[in-house]
Amino acid sequence: MIDVERFSCRHKAVDLSDSAALVLGILLFAPHVEWKSTIEATIRCRGQGIARLKASHLVQIADESIRPDAVGFSASVRLNAGLGHLVRDRLGRQIQGVPPALMGSSQRITLRAVDGAISAAVCQPRATRWCIECPNHHRSLALRGMLRRCGVDARIDTRDPRKLIVEATQSVRVEGLSLGLPQLAKQRARVxxxxxxxxxxxxxxxxxxxxxxxxxxxxxxxxxxxxxxxxxxxxxxxxxxxxxxxxxxxxxxxxxxxxxxxxxxxxxxxxxxxxxxxxx
Structure with a gap:
C-alpha cells in the first residue's frame, strides 16, 4: 500500500502514481459504485475493470466477493485512506466530477486514468463509432477533456449528455487506450x-x-x-x-x-x- 497525500481546500497538486490513476479511473467511471464509508464500496462494472482492481496494491478485494451481476461483475472493495480522500471533497461528500488532482496531472497519469475509465465504463463498440456511457454528465465532460489530452476526439451525445461518441477514425485509438497500449493505438490510428x-x-x-x-x-x-x-x-x-x-x-x-x-x-x-x- 502506498500513501497518497490528501489535497487541501486550495486543491494543491498531488503526485499520483500510475496505479492510483488507474484505480481512480475505474472508481469514477464504473456504472454502479455504492459507498458504504469513505474507503469501502461495492462496485459493479465489467470484468476487465474488476480484474484491474484486483491486481492493484491500492485496493483490497476478496475473491469470494466477486460475483456475476446484471452489469458485469460485482465486488466489495476497500481502499487505502489516501486514495479514499481523492474521490471525496474536503467536506467528505462524494464528488460529482473528476478531482482536480487528476485533471491537473501529467499526460502519463491522465493516460492511465483513461485506461481505467474505459475498462470500467459501459462501452458499446459499433461499426462506425464507439459509445462510452459515464455515470453523469460532469464526468462525461471530464472524460472528453482527458481523451483529447490523449489524442482522441470525442463529442457529447445530444440526446444523452452522459454518453461520449467516438467516431470510427478515432475508435482504434480508444481500443489501444483500453488495452493500455497508447503507442499501439497511435500506430493503428492510421487505419x-x-x-x-x-x-x-x-x-x-x-x-x-x-x-x-x-x-x-x-x-x-x-x-x-x-x-x-x-x-x-x-x-x-x-x-x-x-x-x-x-x-x-x-x-x-x-x-x-x-x-x-x-x-x-x-x-x-x-x-x-x-x-x-x-x-x-
Whole structure:
C-alpha cells in the first residue's frame, strides 16, 4: 500500500502514481459504485475493470466477493485512506466530477486514468463509432477533456449528455487506450486511411452497379420479370441507400442477398438480349 497525500481546500497538486490513476479511473467511471464509508464500496462494472482492481496494491478485494451481476461483475472493495480522500471533497461528500488532482496531472497519469475509465465504463463498440456511457454528465465532460489530452476526439451525445461518441477514425485509438497500449493505438490510428479508401471503393462499386442497372432497363424495357424490373427501378431511384434498405422497401420485404441476386439476373438477361439481337 502506498500513501497518497490528501489535497487541501486550495486543491494543491498531488503526485499520483500510475496505479492510483488507474484505480481512480475505474472508481469514477464504473456504472454502479455504492459507498458504504469513505474507503469501502461495492462496485459493479465489467470484468476487465474488476480484474484491474484486483491486481492493484491500492485496493483490497476478496475473491469470494466477486460475483456475476446484471452489469458485469460485482465486488466489495476497500481502499487505502489516501486514495479514499481523492474521490471525496474536503467536506467528505462524494464528488460529482473528476478531482482536480487528476485533471491537473501529467499526460502519463491522465493516460492511465483513461485506461481505467474505459475498462470500467459501459462501452458499446459499433461499426462506425464507439459509445462510452459515464455515470453523469460532469464526468462525461471530464472524460472528453482527458481523451483529447490523449489524442482522441470525442463529442457529447445530444440526446444523452452522459454518453461520449467516438467516431470510427478515432475508435482504434480508444481500443489501444483500453488495452493500455497508447503507442499501439497511435500506430493503428492510421487505419482510417484504409477506412476512407474502402469507402471510396464502395462508392465506385455502387455507381458501377447503378450504371449497369440503368443500361439493363434500357435494353429490356418491360420485357422482364416484374420483381427484377421493380428491383432495378428502386436501385436507380435510390442510389445512396444500401441493399438492406432497398429490400425493406419491397413488398414483401427482401434481404440484401435477394436484392443482389435480382440485380445480377437483370443484368444477365440484358446481356443475353443484347447478344441475341442483330447488330445494326
Amino acid at each position: 482510417h486511411i484504409v477506412y476512407d479508401s474502402l469507402e471510396t471503393l464502395n462508392e465506385v462499386r455502387r455507381s458501377d452497379q447503378i450504371n449497369r442497372t440503368r443500361w439493363a432497363l434500357e435494353v429490356l424495357g418491360d420485357q422482364a420479370r416484374r420483381d427484377l424490373l421493380e428491383t432495378g427501378r428502386l436501385r436507380i431511384d435510390h442510389p445512396d441507400i444500401s441493399l438492406d434498405e432497398l429490400g425493406q422497401m419491397m413488398e414483401p420485404p427482401a434481404t440484401r442477398h435477394t436484392m443482389c441476386g435480382r440485380l445480377r439476373r437483370l443484368h444477365q438477361e440484358a446481356l443475353k438480349r443484347a447478344s441475341d439481337s442483330p447488330q445494326p
